[in-house]
Every structure is written in C-alpha cells, then in structure tokens.
Amino acid sequence: MTAFAEPLVLPERRGPASRLSDFFWRHPHLLLTVLLAPPLLWLGIVYLGSLFALLLQSFFSIDDFSGLINYEFTLSTYRQLLSETNLDIILRTVLMAATVTVASAVIAFPIAYYAARYAQGKWKVLFYLGVMLPLWSSYLVKIYAWKLILAKEGILTWIFEKLHLIWLLDGWLSLPVVGGNSLSVSYTGTFIVFVYVWLPFMILPIQAALERVPGNLIEASSDLGGTPAQTFRFVLFPLALPGIVAGSIFTFSLTLGDYIIPQIVGSSRLFIGQAVYAQQGTAGNIPLAAAFTVVPIVIMGAYLFMAKRMGAFDAL
Amino acid sequence: MRSDRLNRSPMGLKIAAAAGLAFLHLPILLIFLYAFTTEEKSYQFPPPGLTAQWLAVAWNRPDVWAALTLSVKVASIATAMALVLGTLCAAAVSQTRFFGRETISLLVILPIALPGIITGIALRSAFSMADIPFSFWTIVLGHATFCIVVVYNNAVARFRRISGSLIEASMDLGADGFQTFRYIILPNIGTALLAGGMLAFALSFDEVIVTTFTAGQQSTLPIWMLEELIRPRQRPVTNVVAMVVVLVTFLPILGAYYLTRDGDQIAGAGK
Known part of the structure; x- marks a missing residue:
C-alpha cells in the first residue's frame, strides 16, 4: 500500500502543446478568439471592407473632363442613375427577374412535388442527383449548351422544321420585344x-417545404370532397409558399446580378449587371458602377425583409 | 391505412416532373454530341458527320492546358484556405455560444448571397485602391472568400451531430485539447470536410463572374471558355473542353453526395 493517495487534480502535463491546450481550457474566451479571428479577419476586413469601400464610391462623382474620380461627397451620381436610360435598364432587369422567377416556380413545382411525395428509395436518389448535377455543373457550359440549341442552324429550328411548325417559331420571332433575328439574340432566348x-435553385427549397407537408392532410382534403384543384389551391399551395418564396430569393437575386447570360444569349439592350460591367470597365466610371450595384442590394434587402416575414427562411 | 390509389401519382404530375427533369438534362447531353461533330464553322444540327479528331486537337493545345493548370492551382489553394477558415468558423459557432453568433452565419453566407458581380467589383476596386496588382493570388483571394460558405455549411451540420459527451469523455480520460481534436473530432468531421472541400473545389473550378474582376492577364478555364463564347474562334475545341468540364465537375458532386448521404444535411443543398 502506498503512503500517499493519488492527487485528485492531475499534475500539470508536460510539453508545450499540452500546456497550451490546458491554458485554452482555462480560458475558453481566448480559444474562441483564436478560432474566430482568422475567418473574421478575412470576411470582415477583406470582404466587408471592400463592399463598404465600393458603396462609399457611389457618393463620389467622376470629373467629365479629366475622367478622374472627384473625392467629394455628392449625390450627383445617383441623379445620373435615375436618368431615363438607366431607369430603363433597371426596369427591364426587374421585369426579367420577375418573369424568370414565376416560370421557374411553375416548372419546379411538379418536380419538387413528385420527389417529395411519391419518389421512394432508388427514385428518390435519382431525383436528388437529377437536380444536384445540373445545379453544380458548369455555369458556362450550361450557357454554351443553350447557345448550341438556340442558334439559327441549331437543334430547336430543326425540331420545329421536322414538326412542320416552323411558321410558329417565325411568327414568335417576328413579335416585337420578345422576338428578334433568331432565338439566340432575343429576349425569349435570354429568358429560357x-x-x-x-431552375435547380427553385426546386430544392420547394421540395424541402413539401417534404414537411403530411400526406394525410392531402387525403383529408379529398375525403372532405375537395377536388384536386381545390386541394392544390387551399392546402398544398399555402404550405409550399414559404419554399417558393425561398427559391425566388435565389432566382430573383441571381437574375438581377447576372451579366454573362444576357451578353451571350440576348439582344444588345443592357441589363443591370452589364451596365455595372460596362461602367467599371470601358467607361471607367466606378462611382456610377457602384451606384448601379446599390440597386440589386436595395431590391434584395426589401425582398429578404418580406420573405423573412413570410417564414421563407425556415424552408431554406 | 392508406389505399393504393392515393399512393399512386397522377399521370399529369408524372409527365410534368419527367419533362422538367428532361429539360434539366438534355441540354448537357447535347454537349457530348457536339464534341464529336465534323462541322467547324457553325452549330449545325444534326451534325453532318461524327469524328473523334477534336479530342486530339484539344489535347495538343497549350493554351487549354495553361488555363486548366491555372484553374486547378487556384481551386486547390482556395479550397485549402476555405477548409481552414470554414472549419474554424464552424467549430466556434457550433461548440460555443457567444454574442453575435447569428451575425457570423450571415457574414459567411453573404459572399454567395449577394450577386457575384457585387463581390467581384468590390474586390476589384479594393485591390486598385490598395495598389495591389492583379495576380494569381488576387484570384485565389476572391475564390476563397465565397468557398468558405460551402465548407462551413457542411462542417456545421456535422459538428451539431457530434455529441458533447464524446469530447468530455476524451478529456476525462486525460487527453488534451489537441489529442481530442486529432482522435475524436477529426475522424467525426472528416467526411464532411472532404465533401465540403470537393464542393468548394467544384465551385472555384467553375467560377467566372468574380474571376473576371480579380484576374489580370491570366485566364482560368472558365475565362478561356467565356472568351470563346463571346468571340467563337475554335468551336470544335470549345465543344471538347465543355464536355471535359462536365465530366470533371460530376465527379466531386457524386463523391460529396456519397460521403454525406447519411447525414442530416446533404452536401451542396446550400450552394
């Protein structure tokens, strides 16, 4: 039998690593600081710093003669932003974003509903990957694929010809606004x-919302005599709405900021993203470019505020 | 009890869902056909003939290889940085409670929630104000910023599933913090980190909008493709490159899916 009992508190451990670890255990706040400092320095200073610097620039103006930035507080850049041509660009982009959002919701709903309610086992995986692979596959390749499809000599014209429906395509292209020389230089093409x-950004949140709708709610609705249309209108749609709103955040925001799609497939009329790109690049008017970026930020801010009130964030 | 009739899907829904999925996949499949067309000057359909010669032509193009190498380098370094920063952030947010926790999640998501053009132009004007010349590292810096979120999302989801008693047990048995991390935490979050890393790699490999603002003269593979899209010069080579890009990005996605499918949150759902 030993004369001394083991001490209750272990003696201090050896080695710098162990001592450091004990030190952190005694000072959890310090550990937290060490953990958070690198990511916060990065995001807070590099990212947020750049963002604020950009927004600040929108309150400067550009000297018309020298082309240099005049570092004095002014609202003249915003006055320039609200000129008729620029308002046209903003309106066109917002309209496009709204139509794209509605169309994506309509196409996404059946896919999401089938995947959430009927797909089982292997099919469930298939649906999941079926949405995931297009979501993650290259953005430029997707646009490129559509350039191939929409070209005048491309597959779509060929299909319309084979179906003897070429008059329909020509008729559509001769319409004002949505038409053009070929689909790849029209608003219709940009829209598609x-x-x-x-689309995948819309499917996922709707599916998440629909997964939470209990199947017996739908059965109860039809037991009580609701037609499928009524069940959809009064049961399914209201329950799916937060998911639709969550998806629309993506479709709306992404359309507002995109400048590559309208540049490659579309008419020569500008969208917000293209205007920003042109102002900062060839025109060298950083203040106006900065003011233009404020537009999507403000619109998305208001949109997110409304979405939050509708409970859309729970569906994300 | 459920009747069979209610469990069967209506025909219309089936058709709409199938048509929607076809709409998502057929355009990508078409790329594979075009990679083998004999037509060089236009996007003619149906292709007048099929050939495999463009694979060899694309293989021998130094500019394609240069762009590909640059993309892989940028994506690897950006992924490594995002892995470190995202894991640190996830560990802090999920293992401790502190003032401003919610704000941190928002801050991490912001670079991807705001349109890419805003992130891009903000970084560009910051670089020019700080007189930092555009280089390989400015591209990496931009990419790492928006890759953090994918790593963070995956790691946070997994951290929530590690029970606190495991960590306490390790400490009770005399392990120090680093040993606990090495033997308890890391094996538990390993697959989530791998999945997050793969997705971050895919995201960076494909990124074009932020890159156009933060790259100088160098061109990554997406920038190379963008130039071909705006001014098509080498259509057959572009077709082949597009096909390869599709194949290359599918692998990390499938890998990430299989690594995290048992989890409560599957990787990639929050791109």
Missing part, C-alpha cells in the same frame, strides 16, 4: 437560359 440555369 435564365430559367434553365436557376
């Missing part, structure tokens, strides 16, 4: 590509 590229 936007819907295609953002």
Whole structure:
C-alpha cells in the first residue's frame, strides 16, 4: 500500500502543446478568439471592407473632363442613375427577374412535388442527383449548351422544321420585344437560359417545404370532397409558399446580378449587371458602377425583409 | 391505412416532373454530341458527320492546358484556405455560444448571397485602391472568400451531430485539447470536410463572374471558355473542353453526395 493517495487534480502535463491546450481550457474566451479571428479577419476586413469601400464610391462623382474620380461627397451620381436610360435598364432587369422567377416556380413545382411525395428509395436518389448535377455543373457550359440549341442552324429550328411548325417559331420571332433575328439574340432566348440555369435553385427549397407537408392532410382534403384543384389551391399551395418564396430569393437575386447570360444569349439592350460591367470597365466610371450595384442590394434587402416575414427562411 | 390509389401519382404530375427533369438534362447531353461533330464553322444540327479528331486537337493545345493548370492551382489553394477558415468558423459557432453568433452565419453566407458581380467589383476596386496588382493570388483571394460558405455549411451540420459527451469523455480520460481534436473530432468531421472541400473545389473550378474582376492577364478555364463564347474562334475545341468540364465537375458532386448521404444535411443543398 502506498503512503500517499493519488492527487485528485492531475499534475500539470508536460510539453508545450499540452500546456497550451490546458491554458485554452482555462480560458475558453481566448480559444474562441483564436478560432474566430482568422475567418473574421478575412470576411470582415477583406470582404466587408471592400463592399463598404465600393458603396462609399457611389457618393463620389467622376470629373467629365479629366475622367478622374472627384473625392467629394455628392449625390450627383445617383441623379445620373435615375436618368431615363438607366431607369430603363433597371426596369427591364426587374421585369426579367420577375418573369424568370414565376416560370421557374411553375416548372419546379411538379418536380419538387413528385420527389417529395411519391419518389421512394432508388427514385428518390435519382431525383436528388437529377437536380444536384445540373445545379453544380458548369455555369458556362450550361450557357454554351443553350447557345448550341438556340442558334439559327441549331437543334430547336430543326425540331420545329421536322414538326412542320416552323411558321410558329417565325411568327414568335417576328413579335416585337420578345422576338428578334433568331432565338439566340432575343429576349425569349435570354429568358429560357435564365430559367434553365436557376431552375435547380427553385426546386430544392420547394421540395424541402413539401417534404414537411403530411400526406394525410392531402387525403383529408379529398375525403372532405375537395377536388384536386381545390386541394392544390387551399392546402398544398399555402404550405409550399414559404419554399417558393425561398427559391425566388435565389432566382430573383441571381437574375438581377447576372451579366454573362444576357451578353451571350440576348439582344444588345443592357441589363443591370452589364451596365455595372460596362461602367467599371470601358467607361471607367466606378462611382456610377457602384451606384448601379446599390440597386440589386436595395431590391434584395426589401425582398429578404418580406420573405423573412413570410417564414421563407425556415424552408431554406 | 392508406389505399393504393392515393399512393399512386397522377399521370399529369408524372409527365410534368419527367419533362422538367428532361429539360434539366438534355441540354448537357447535347454537349457530348457536339464534341464529336465534323462541322467547324457553325452549330449545325444534326451534325453532318461524327469524328473523334477534336479530342486530339484539344489535347495538343497549350493554351487549354495553361488555363486548366491555372484553374486547378487556384481551386486547390482556395479550397485549402476555405477548409481552414470554414472549419474554424464552424467549430466556434457550433461548440460555443457567444454574442453575435447569428451575425457570423450571415457574414459567411453573404459572399454567395449577394450577386457575384457585387463581390467581384468590390474586390476589384479594393485591390486598385490598395495598389495591389492583379495576380494569381488576387484570384485565389476572391475564390476563397465565397468557398468558405460551402465548407462551413457542411462542417456545421456535422459538428451539431457530434455529441458533447464524446469530447468530455476524451478529456476525462486525460487527453488534451489537441489529442481530442486529432482522435475524436477529426475522424467525426472528416467526411464532411472532404465533401465540403470537393464542393468548394467544384465551385472555384467553375467560377467566372468574380474571376473576371480579380484576374489580370491570366485566364482560368472558365475565362478561356467565356472568351470563346463571346468571340467563337475554335468551336470544335470549345465543344471538347465543355464536355471535359462536365465530366470533371460530376465527379466531386457524386463523391460529396456519397460521403454525406447519411447525414442530416446533404452536401451542396446550400450552394
């Protein structure tokens, strides 16, 4: 039998690593600081810093003669932003974003509903990967694929010809606004590509919302005599709405900021993203470019505020 | 009890869902056909003939290889940085409670929630104000910023599932903090980190919008493709590159899915 009992508190451990670890155990706040400092320095200073610097620039103006930035507080850049041509650009982009959002919701709903309610086992995986792979596959390749499809000599024209429906395509292209020389230089083309590229962003939140709708609610509705249309209108749609709103955050925001799709597939009329790109690049007017970026930020801010009130964030 | 009739899907829904999935996949499949067309000057359909010669032509193009190498380098370094920063952030947010926790999640998500053009132009004007010349590292810096969120999302989901008693047990048995991390935490979050890293790699490998603002003269593979899209010069080579990009990005996605499918939150759902 030993004369001394083991001490209750272990003696201090050897080695710098152990001592450091004990030190952190005694000072949990310090550990937290060490953990958080690198990511916060990065995001807070590099990212937020750049963002604020950009927003600040929108209150400067550009000297018309020298082309240099005049570092004095002014609202003249915003006055320039509200000129007729620029308002046209903003309105066009917002309208496009709204139509794209509605169309994506309509196409996404059946896929999401089938995947959430009927797909089982292997099919469930298939649906999941079926949405995931297009979501993650290359953005430029997707646009490129549509350039191939929408080209005048491309597959779509060929299909319309084979079906003897070429008059329909020509008729559509001769319409004002939505038409053009070929689909790849018309708003219709821009619209189709936007819907295609953002569709998976709409499917996922709707599916998440629909997964939470108990099946017996739908059965109860039909037991009580509701037609499928009524069940959809009064049961399914209201329950799916937060998911739709969550998806629309993506489709709306992404359309507002995109400048590559309308540049590659579309008419020569500008969207907000293209205006920003042109102002900061060839025109060298950083203040106006900065003011333009404020538009999507403000619109998305208001949109997110409304979405939050509708409970859309729970569906994300 | 449920009747069979209610469990069967209506025909219309089936058709709409199938058509929607077809809409998502057929355009990508078309790329594979075009990679083998004999037509060089236009996007003619149906292709007048099929050939495999463009694979060899693309293989021998130094500019494609240069762009590919740059993309892989940028994506690897950005992923490594995002892994460190995202894991640190996730560990802090999920293992402790502190003032401003919610704000941190928002801050991490912001670079991907705001349109890419805003992130891009903000970084560009910051670089020019600080007189930092555009280089390989400015591209990496931009990419790491928005890759943090994918690593963070995956790691946070997994951290929530590690029970606190495991960590306490390890400490009770005399392990110090580093040993606990090495033997208890790391094996538990390993697959989530791998999945997050793969997705971050895929995201960076494909990124074009932020890159156009933070790259100088160098061109990553997406920038190379963008130039071909705006001014098509080498259509057959572009077709082949597009096909390869599709194949290359599918692998990390499938990998990430299989690594995290048992989890409560599956990787990639929050791109």
